[in-house]
Amino acid sequence: MGNNHPSASSEEIAKVRATLEERGIKRVLVGGADVHGQFRAKFIPAWRFAKDPAAPIHISDVIAILDIEDEMIPRPAGYEGWWPTWDSGFEDMECVPDLSTFTPVPWIEDGAMVLVDFRDHGGRPVRALPRNVLRNVVDRATGLGFTPRMAGEYEFFVFRETAKTAREKGFRDLATLGEGATMYGGERAHADLGLIGAMEQACESIGIKIEAAVTEGGPSQYELNLTPQSALRAADEGFLFKFVVKRMAESLGHTATFIPKLGAGGFGSSMHAHQSLWAGERNVFFDAKAPHGLSVTARQYAAGMMRTLREFTAVYAPFVLSYKRFEGGAETAAGSKVTWAVDNRTTAVRAVCGPEAHTRLELRTPGADANSYLAFAAMLAGGLWGIENDIDPGEPYIGNAYADPAVDTVPATLGEALELFEQSEVANKYFGEDVVRYYTETRRWEVEQFNSAVTDWELGRYFGNV
Structure with missing residues (x-):
């Protein structure tokens, strides 16, 4: 570039x-x-x-x-x-x-x-650094006559711990904001208003608008939704949002984390990404005469994201721990099933239909630990590839995709995901071969560090039994 x-x-x-x-x-x-x-x-x-x-x-x-x-x-x-x-x-x-x-x-x-x-x-x-990677893919969209608009929904955990006390506890049995999980809990949201309100106010003070705040399905877990922006601005906001959340939590004696999974079972933290393409003031994903109001362009984009999902999983789930979030099927709601649907949260790609201004596609696969620049670049690259190659997604899935063994899933480990990413024709074309090699090697380092570590689980299981 x-x-x-x-x-x-x-x-x-x-x-x-x-x-x-x-x-x-x-x-x-x-x-x-x-x-x-x-x-x-x-x-x-x-x-x-x-x-x-x-x-x-x-x-x-x-x-x-x-x-x-x-x-x-x-x-x-x-x-x-x-x-x-x-x-x-x-x-x-x-x-x-x-x-x-x-x-x-x-x-x-x-x-x-x-x-x-x-x-x-x-x-x-x-070229290899994240903001430039996204700029490059956005330039490609611009060359096709599209302005990508995106918005992130970011989930995170907050604990009544400092970074020091959390580490001293081995990051286990941390003091939560309330007892148990209360998804969409109004009482919990009100009780935590001092903390969440401080985060919202800090975001507003630097120009980031919060569209909604909700308690999530894990203990002490929240989701804050950002508003649609141009792709680069949306990624900037996602990056700065994490900075704000961590700093505000710290200022109040708490610790916030975007770790994708805390333990076995239950919910992890996701980064759901909503997106659409615009030509001037027109949302090209919308067609009032088409089924569900989804244009051919929207279907092609959905097909591209879906068909490249496995090869871009290394970007959507960038760390070894990221893959724990995909375990457990429906109970994790992690967007691990490689298919698409209309308003169905069991599929990776979810079409949200309505008036032109609100018609969009949501990718549910990225974890909260994903780099917003790279994740947005990957989904945009996949979507543009679908458009440029006139890929059809087939009929939208109906039912519970998590319970369907015939539906493919994302890679099970970072190592497996990296093999697919490195060989991906789309990644190499839209990111550049040099960027793919660089990113792959930084992730392989993560795998190597994990493979060489001796964990508490391994010591406890094998010390006295072998």
Whole structure:
């Protein structure tokens, strides 16, 4: 992908400078998402940022090979693609502020925040990093005459624990917000309003609107729904939403986690993604004369997401633990069945039909641990592939797909999912072979770390019995 996103306009720069002065901003958090979805950033003094708000900030490319616990991942044997190392000196990347994302942040003392696009010294996007991956696929949609709109529904657990006390307990028997699970529980929602309200208010303060908040099916579990936005904005909001939720929970002496599964049985945490394609003011997924009001384009998009579901599962479920969420069938509601339906939550792809403005497709497979940029890029890539190749999804499924052994399921392990992803024609075409190789190797590292670990379960089961 070339450098086809121009730098900020003089009007944007003037607006940022005025906001810095009017709001008394003293520091700006400048950064973005790494491959795991972690926030990699710097605080820049406002006086420096104001000199040229569009100027690149430099961050070492070491962030691209840090694992989720900040251990450096060594270059894989035989790997020839882009991979920062000590041999290259861990060069700086140019982190170019996207001033459309600049916002004061009331809950950061005298602070503001802006997201960046990671580029190399030649000004070219670092293709493997998540925001650039999504930009690339969105550009493809734009070239076809479509504007993708997306919205995420994010589930998470909150506990009356600090990070320290949770770790001391081994992350077991944590103090929940209430006793048991109360799905759609009005009393529980009211009781927790101080916490959830703080999260909503913090989101609103940086321009993220919360459409609904609901107690979920797991103990101490919530779901907050974001509003439809352009694909890149929706991914930015999903990324920042996690940042807000964790920080607000911490400020109140709690801990929030987007871990996909806490234990055997019961619900995990998902990221349900709603999407549609627009041409100007027209939702191209809607056709009043078609069955269910779904256009041919919507059906093709649904078919593409469905047919590429297994090969993109490594993106929707990026960690070893992610696959525990798919175990148990209907009781987990994890979108593990590879089929589509109309308003049926037992299938991976769910068509939501209604007036033109609300007609959309929902993908239920991604876990809450998914990187919103990469997950949105994967589903958009699958959908566009379905459109470009005129794929038909067949008739929508009727019944309980979880109870139907004839319906295929997503891969059972991250290792299996990676094999499918690496070989995927669609992933290699729409993401780029270099991006697929890089992402695959970062996930293989996760598998290797798990395989080399000795767990409490293994010690307890085998120590005295072998």
